[in-house]
Amino acid sequence: MIKHCYIHIPFCKTICSYCDFCKQFYDSQKVKEYLKNLREEIERDYQGEEMDTIYIGGGTPTCLSLEELKELMDILSLIHKSHNTEITIEGNVETISKEKLVLFKQYGINRISLGIESINENHLRFLERNHTKEQIQKTIQMIRKEGFHNLNLDLIYAIPGETIEEVQEDLDFLLSLQPEHISTYSLMIEDHTKLKIQGVKPIAEETDEEMYSLITSYLKEKGYIHYEISNFSKKGYESKHNIGYWKNEEYYGFGCGASSYKDSIRKTNTRSLTNYPKGNLLEREEVTESDKIEYEILLNLRLLEGISLSDFEEKYQMPLKDLYNYQQLVEQGLLIEEENHLRVPEEKIYVSNEIIVKLLQSKKEI
Ligand code: SF4
Structure with missing residues (x-):
């Protein structure tokens, strides 16, 4: 909801x-x-x-x-x-x-x-x-x-x-x-x-x-x-x-240029004031289950507390570790797994984008 x-x-x-x-x-x-x-x-x-x-x-x-x-x-x-x-x-x-x-x-x-x-x-x-x-x-x-x-x-x-x-x-x-x-x-x-x-x-x-x-x-x-x-x-x-x-929840976006995420569709209204009343869109993306998981990781890892592993498992019916081979990144000190969360260490948050890319690249073949 x-x-x-x-x-x-x-x-x-x-x-x-x-x-x-x-x-x-x-x-x-x-x-x-x-x-x-x-x-x-x-x-x-x-x-x-x-x-x-x-x-x-x-x-x-x-x-x-x-x-x-x-x-x-x-x-x-x-x-x-x-x-x-x-x-x-x-x-x-x-x-x-x-x-x-x-x-x-x-x-x-x-x-x-x-x-x-x-x-x-x-x-x-x-x-x-x-x-x-x-x-x-x-x-x-x-x-x-x-x-x-x-x-x-x-x-x-x-x-x-x-x-x-x-x-x-x-x-x-x-x-x-x-x-x-x-x-x-x-x-x-x-x-x-x-x-x-x-x-x-x-x-x-x-x-x-x-x-x-x-x-x-x-x-x-x-x-x-x-x-x-x-x-x-x-x-x-x-x-x-x-x-x-950041928790990848759905939201309405009303107005010119506003983005929304609803019913697995991410869309952005036109930025043109003239076209806005016609309901024109700037972009529209149907979010598949695998996209949803990527967004979930990308967005949650912006937060210092990181991603909740139990919430992830409940939402996607699968543990994150079954989908991504992130253990190596934990061993390298690029991620920390503790208290049911996976997070980027604070001293590395400045380069979190690079770490997230590595995490997404560790996706397992299922
Ligand atoms: S011009 Fe842009 S940055 Fe400046 S106040 Fe307006 S929206 Fe904000």
Whole structure:
């Protein structure tokens, strides 16, 4: 049974130089039309299940006007939730107001995720983000005052020209805000972004690794749990929504560019606002049993706790060791098998992709 739902709002007031998400400039006429189409999609495809998590991402959902957000909240009311459903909205500090926060509270939103990315003025300019340190502090004070106790802040590192000391400064600033959750992203120069077109090259691999190592050790020292490759939280504040993805659970995805996984089909809606009402898809994949197992491994091994061997056996009616010859990787110290879990050792999590590939290659002939 589906327990997770993602809703995409593809509008932003400004476009960041590194962005390859499904987004476009805010335009009130387009928002109006989009919300109408979003409502229709949910009315058509949602089957009434009670959700454990709902995630409103973007784009910048908070850049919608108060009236537009009221309409979005009304659409959200179509989806059943319980008193402890985790409901997240993404936003940026420039577009949050007291009135919007009051509205979110009224509709049961209980988690806010803000793209802070950096506080270094040069790097913010490079990323084309417009906020200041003071704005961040003021907005977070307002968020706390309105009674939100589950706050995620995003950090971007490995920005060309960035030094390890600057990453440390960003971390210190983030920590001073005492968020319950921190998501970190190594800057990727993705195709079709302004940075790619400008020919910007990524930072050296060793510097990236050094920054990653600083981030993980420093956040752990400050009491955060490193629970997924790039995610850290205070105890009990792990993102339930993202854990659903990493545990390979099914989910709805509504909106332009949104992905869903339902009835063994993974699909992604078109990124075109014009084609979205026609129900066009960007991709569609029928997930076979063997694909499901590969996803199960790939996704679960992103989590520091790894994959539960008993859950795997219950789900697929076969022990993982009967399908993959991973003992050799355990002997080489690339995987650890203990307490009913198979996991990547924390000191090797930076190269977990390579380890996962080796694990998948150890598949037995049955
Ligand atoms: S705010 Fe987010 S979605 Fe919008 S342009 Fe920047 S990175 Fe992309």
